Amino acid sequence: MGLFGGLEADKYDRQYSDAYLAKRIAAYMLRYRWYMVGIVIGFTILSFVSAIRPVIISIGVDALVAQETTFWLLVGILLAAALAEYGANWLRRYLLSLVIGRMVAQLRKDAFASATARDLAFYDTNKTGKIVSRITSDTQEFGDVLLFTSDVISQLVSVAVLLVVLLSRSIPLTVIILLTTPVFFGTAMLFRNVARRVTRQAARAMAVVNDNIQESVTGISVAKNFRREAMIYSEFVGVNTLSYQTNLRRGMVLALIFPVLNFLIGFSTAIVLYSGAEAVLGGVISAGSWYLFIQGADRFFFPVINLSAFWSQFQQGLSAIERVFGLIDAENMLRQVDDQPAGNINGHIVFKNVDFGYTDDQLILKNFDLDIKQGESVAFVGHTGAGKSTIAKLVARFYEFQGGEICIDGRDIRTFDLPSYRARLGIVPQQPFLFSGTIMENVRYARPDATDEEIRELVYSVGNGEWLETLPDGLQSDVGERGARLSMGQRQLVSLLRVMVQKPAIFILDEATASVDPFTEVQIQEAVDMLLSQSTSILIAHRLSTVRSADRIIVLRDGGIIEEGSHESLMTQGGHYAELYNTYFRHQSLSYVEGSKSRLTQTGSD
Numbered sequence: 001m002g003l004f005g006g007l008e009a010d011k012y013d014r015q016y017s018d019a020y021l022a023k024r025i026a027a028y029m030l031r032y033r034w035y036m037v038g039i040v041i042g043f044t045i046l047s048f049v050s051a052i053r054p055v056i057i058s059i060g061v062d063a064l065v066a067q068e069t070t071f072w073l074l075v076g077i078l079l080a081a082a083l084a085e086y087g088a089n090w091l092r093r094y095l096l097s098l099v100i101g102r103m104v105a106q107l108r109k110d111a112f113a114s115a116t117a118r119d120l121a122f123y124d125t126n127k128t129g130k131i132v133s134r135i136t137s138d139t140q141e142f143g144d145v146l147l148f149t150s151d152v153i154s155q156l157v158s159v160a161v162l163l164v165v166l167l168s169r170s171i172p173l174t175v176i177i178l179l180t181t182p183v184f185f186g187t188a189m190l191f192r193n194v195a196r197r198v199t200r201q202a203a204r205a206m207a208v209v210n211d212n213i214q215e216s217v218t219g220i221s222v223a224k225n226f227r228r229e230a231m232i233y234s235e236f237v238g239v240n241t242l243s244y245q246t247n248l249r250r251g252m253v254l255a256l257i258f259p260v261l262n263f264l265i266g267f268s269t270a271i272v273l274y275s276g277a278e279a280v281l282g283g284v285i286s287a288g289s290w291y292l293f294i295q296g297a298d299r300f301f302f303p304v305i306n307l308s309a310f311w312s313q314f315q316q317g318l319s320a321i322e323r324v325f326g327l328i329d330a331e332n333m334l335r336q337v338d339d340q341p342a343g344n345i346n347g348h349i350v351f352k353n354v355d356f357g358y359t360d361d362q363l364i365l366k367n368f369d370l371d372i373k374q375g376e377s378v379a380f381v382g383h384t385g386a387g388k389s390t391i392a393k394l395v396a397r398f399y400e401f402q403g404g405e406i407c408i409d410g411r412d413i414r415t416f417d418l419p420s421y422r423a424r425l426g427i428v429p430q431q432p433f434l435f436s437g438t439i440m441e442n443v444r445y446a447r448p449d450a451t452d453e454e455i456r457e458l459v460y461s462v463g464n465g466e467w468l469e470t471l472p473d474g475l476q477s478d479v480g481e482r483g484a485r486l487s488m489g490q491r492q493l494v495s496l497l498r499v500m501v502q503k504p505a506i507f508i509l510d511e512a513t514a515s516v517d518p519f520t521e522v523q524i525q526e527a528v529d530m531l532l533s534q535s536t537s538i539l540i541a542h543r544l545s546t547v548r549s550a551d552r553i554i555v556l557r558d559g560g561i562i563e564e565g566s567h568e569s570l571m572t573q574g575g576h577y578a579e580l581y582n583t584y585f586r587h588q589s590l591s592y593v594e595g596s597k598s599r600l601t602q603t604g605s606d
């Protein structure tokens, strides 16, 4: 990786034209059109009042020289103008904060909704920390830039008003001021592309830092287990340094602009000062007008300087919103051809000639055929990587397949409205994921309208709920972050109950490999049996009891079916299943355990 390597665009990044971005941002703003009207009113008052103030002073100076007014009257007028400016600025800022706050919240909602709607293939190739960064930092960054933009626009409007006044006082002096302007803009434009590039890189570097922190904190227990704290720290230092260097480079590029512009300002103010003094002495303009021009030069160039800095900030805002829109517009690999409600499906699953690979260049399933009858339970066994989970993921419609057809009750899986289809699936993943909250809340997750009574009844239908007795508050016990306060067995039970509460037509169990105590095992089996009796079941089996409880066992190797049948018939065949049984499952059988006990006792007595 080079010094600035690792900052490549994500796969779903897009480059939008400035015009398209402006149109889309405007569409968001138009949702708050009435607030925008208030902002424009505030803007107009503010711009006029702030442009008029030096004019008032200039008139005042002339009036004082001619002894036509008193000093205190002038102070009074200025105070009133300052108050009006303050009030208008407050109104503009207040309404802007409101609009920008709502816009940022809306962008976050849209980006979050898009992230949750993406299929699993998206999460395989894109890092979650970077997605988080788009939803949080990039939207905020855009909001900040929007606020800054409005300040600059307000200053520019003031400049326009001021220009009209200056022109009316002295055209040659105004021209001197104006002549310098194209040089300012030219310089700013020169920096435009490079500023956008370095700020885009800075945002990507921040996303890499976020991602690194997220991954490290999520996997902290594994890191501690393997004593890898120092390694994750040094990885963090690496990405953090990269972010620092990227920001430094950005700072250096942006800092190049200011010395040049300051020189230009000093130069043109000096000319105005000198030519103005000559004009006053020659009686061409009054002392008040001279003052107005000196003030005017300052007021004129301040927004222009801001505008130059603004380009870089503005580019930063544009690249931030580009990244947010990129996430909002990201597309799924899944291609549903219709959105028919799944309705009450029975669970007859058929794979016809299915080709599937997680990537196009490596097929995991090739011409794969499978027919699982309604209500049937099928246990898939095979060595790791054989393709067991892949089949389950395709039934769950988590991934798009490249060829063939998958039908549920004779209907093409691609024609379903996915939420209604998935509502009929009950999936228990290999690593049960529980959300912070109570056991009751976690079980209810699958069907929010389930009553406390229904859940209690369901929970107690498994082993009379005895497993709850060891928990301090029974069903109301807090499971902790990701279920950390529960044992592995208890987590498995909760995730099984969560599926039971929705009475699925198709039950998919990716069984945990971790063994649990015999007491919990019995209860887990009881829950599994209840689900098997109600649903068509796909079991990715790691426990002998689960394999034995299936109607049919399918043995997979390299994504193909090599044997299938009942336990007895497969054992008689003496093929791959028999070998798997003897090397893996047999150790779990009660007779084997009993046998080893007696073997141990005999050895002990020898």
Ligand SMILES: Nc1ncnc2c1ncn2[C@@H]1O[C@H](COP(=O)(O)OP(=O)(O)OP(=O)(O)O)[C@@H](O)[C@H]1O
Binding pocket: 124, 358, 359, 364, 382, 383, 384, 385, 386, 387, 388, 389, 390, 391, 540
């Ligand atoms: N998200 C993914 N992206 C790319 N390849 C994947 C992905 N998930 C699985 N694979 C690959 O697909 C093949 C089949 O994996 P699968 O998870 O279906 O195996 P499995 O039989 O369920 O294994 P295990 O018993 O270890 O869970 C493996 O070679 C694996 O490396």
